Structures are given as C-alpha cells and as structure tokens.
Amino acid sequence: MLFLSASLTVYVLSLTALLGLVAGSFCNAWAWRLAHHESIARGRSHCAVCGHSLSAGDLIPLASYLALRGKCRYCGAHISRRYPIAEAVMALYFLSVVLRYDFTSLFTTLRWLFLGCVLFTVALVDWDTREIPDRLHILGILLFLLRGAQEGLSGICSGLLGAAAVFIPLFVLVLIADKVLGRESMGGGDLKLLGVLGLHFGLALTVLLLILSCITGLVMGFLLKHTKSKDAGLIPFGTAVALSAWPVILFGSPLLSWYLSLFSL
Ligand SMILES: [Zn+2]
Structure with a gap:
C-alpha cells in the first residue's frame, strides 16, 4: 500500500517521521517522570x-x-x-518499522510501533535508574493482545508458550548464577522484560534477542568503564535488551528462516 504512488509514499513517510519525533519527545518526558517518580498525567x-x-x-x-x-x-x-537525539532515534525507528511492515498487516505495524515506544522508555529509565518500572512490563503485556487480534488464538498460544519457554529456564539459570556468584546476576526487571518480549517474539527470536543483548551489554559495560558515572559498574541490561529488540523486530524472522534453511535438505 505504501508504494502505490510516489506522492503517497512521501506523504506517509513524512507523517511517520513526524509521529516518530512526537513519540520520541513523549517517551523522553515519560522516562524522566518515571525516573523522578512523577505522574505523566499530572502537571505541565x-x-x-x-x-x-x-x-x-x-x-x-x-x-x-x-x-x-x-x-x-x-x-x-x-x-x-x-x-533531540531521542526524538530523532524514534523518528528513525518509526520509519524503519513502516518501511519494513507497510500497512498490509495494520495490527502488526501498530504493535511494533507501540512496543517500540514502551521499549524506548524502558531503555531510558533503565539507563537513568538501573530499574524498570512494572507498569512498562504491563503495557508490554497489553500490547500482546494486538498479536491476538491479528493472529487469533494460535498467536496467543504461541506467544504464551514462547514466554514460558524463555522465562522459566532463564529464571532457574539466574537463581543458580546468583547462588554461585553470591550476588545478583540479572535484575528482576530485566528477567520480566525478556518474559514480556517472549510473548511478542516467541522462543527462537527471544534467544536471538538474548544473544544480541549480551553483546550490546558488553559493549555498554566497556564504554561505561571509561566514564566517571557513579553507576559505571552496573550495566543497564534492560537498555541493552530494549535496543537489541529493534533489529530483531525488523530482521529477526527472515534471519531465522535463513538460518533454519541451512539445515533443510
Ligand atoms: Zn529553565
């Protein structure tokens, strides 16, 4: 639908970029208020x-x-x-999702756009506070209903199975790692975030997300080590997960299909 005519394409993409800028501004303000325990609904x-x-x-x-x-x-x-950076990043995110998914499957496009807003807010709050407020997880779960609207009961079941298959083994692994290391290996908020994304991505793509998040987290840890930040020793893993979800949303499924095709005869 997006590429029916050049003028329509330019119009839709301009509108998309504008909406992305507004969404980036909103997410930044929301993240600031969450980090400072202020309500988004109250006060100018x-x-x-x-x-x-x-x-x-x-x-x-x-x-x-x-x-x-x-x-x-x-x-x-x-x-x-x-x-301005947050606004520009969200404009780029909105453009990338609309270019990748078009509007042939409206619920899918909307789900990734709204989930991107939630994840970007997660990234900013976790960066500032090293914590992820539960209300962001709840919003992520509510957006999963859009998958149900698009894919029906099979989508809901596959999402629930994906979340359970990600959350339960990871939870056990984290418990063991905490015992062995004698300290917290992964925050509860990060674990819940991966469970919520398991609903949206399913098992295989969440494993891919986890690998990408670990790489992003290591890079962040390396960069933070060279700053004088008071939280330099704490890697904001929720930020790493949220940022790594972007390439998974865009290219996860084709990448997985290509990988599986290597094993088919
Ligand atoms: Zn001032």
Whole structure:
C-alpha cells in the first residue's frame, strides 16, 4: 500500500517521521517522570533546572531545541542533547518499522510501533535508574493482545508458550548464577522484560534477542568503564535488551528462516 504512488509514499513517510519525533519527545518526558517518580498525567512539562512551565512553542520536537539553540528560554540553562537525539532515534525507528511492515498487516505495524515506544522508555529509565518500572512490563503485556487480534488464538498460544519457554529456564539459570556468584546476576526487571518480549517474539527470536543483548551489554559495560558515572559498574541490561529488540523486530524472522534453511535438505 505504501508504494502505490510516489506522492503517497512521501506523504506517509513524512507523517511517520513526524509521529516518530512526537513519540520520541513523549517517551523522553515519560522516562524522566518515571525516573523522578512523577505522574505523566499530572502537571505541565517544566524545565528541569528552573522549574518554569513550558509553553506549546517550547515543546515542538527537534524544532524547539534548534530554535532555542539548546537552551531554556527562561533561565538559559543548557538542555540535554538527549532530547533531540531521542526524538530523532524514534523518528528513525518509526520509519524503519513502516518501511519494513507497510500497512498490509495494520495490527502488526501498530504493535511494533507501540512496543517500540514502551521499549524506548524502558531503555531510558533503565539507563537513568538501573530499574524498570512494572507498569512498562504491563503495557508490554497489553500490547500482546494486538498479536491476538491479528493472529487469533494460535498467536496467543504461541506467544504464551514462547514466554514460558524463555522465562522459566532463564529464571532457574539466574537463581543458580546468583547462588554461585553470591550476588545478583540479572535484575528482576530485566528477567520480566525478556518474559514480556517472549510473548511478542516467541522462543527462537527471544534467544536471538538474548544473544544480541549480551553483546550490546558488553559493549555498554566497556564504554561505561571509561566514564566517571557513579553507576559505571552496573550495566543497564534492560537498555541493552530494549535496543537489541529493534533489529530483531525488523530482521529477526527472515534471519531465522535463513538460518533454519541451512539445515533443510
Ligand atoms: Zn529553565
């Protein structure tokens, strides 16, 4: 549907990028409020330094940051580069999902777009606090219902089996590793996140996700070691899982089919 005509393609992709920018701005604000134990539903957006309420003109994704040259309009404090970067990343994510899935299967496209928002918020909160609030897991589970709407009972059953097949052995492994190491090997939030993603991906793709997450986590650990961050010794594994889900959403299924085809005669 997306490529019916050039003008339609440009229109849909521009709209998608715009929605992605707005989603990135929302996820960033949501993550900040979760990390600071503030409700997203209450209170207007405000400057983190002077506390001044922000007007609609201050909240236009990317454009406000560029127009204000990265400074608060009221106190002149520098606005973190994280805001425009988060907005641009989500615009790229939205574009990649729409280009990959088109709208032939609307529920699938919507599920990956909404799940991407939840995962991006997970990535930001876990990076800031090394914790993942349970409400983000619950949202991930609710989005699994979209898989049911698209694939029916078989989709629900395969998701539940995938989640159980991922969560139970991993839970046992983590318990053993905790005992052997004498410390927490994987946070409870990370474990729950992998269980929730098991619902969406099924067993095989979640194993692929786990491998990618470990590689991403190791790279992050290496990079954090060279910073003066107070949390340098703690790898934000939830962030690694959430970021690694992006390539799995886009290319996991074709990659798995290719891998399995190597063993078929
Ligand atoms: Zn300010």
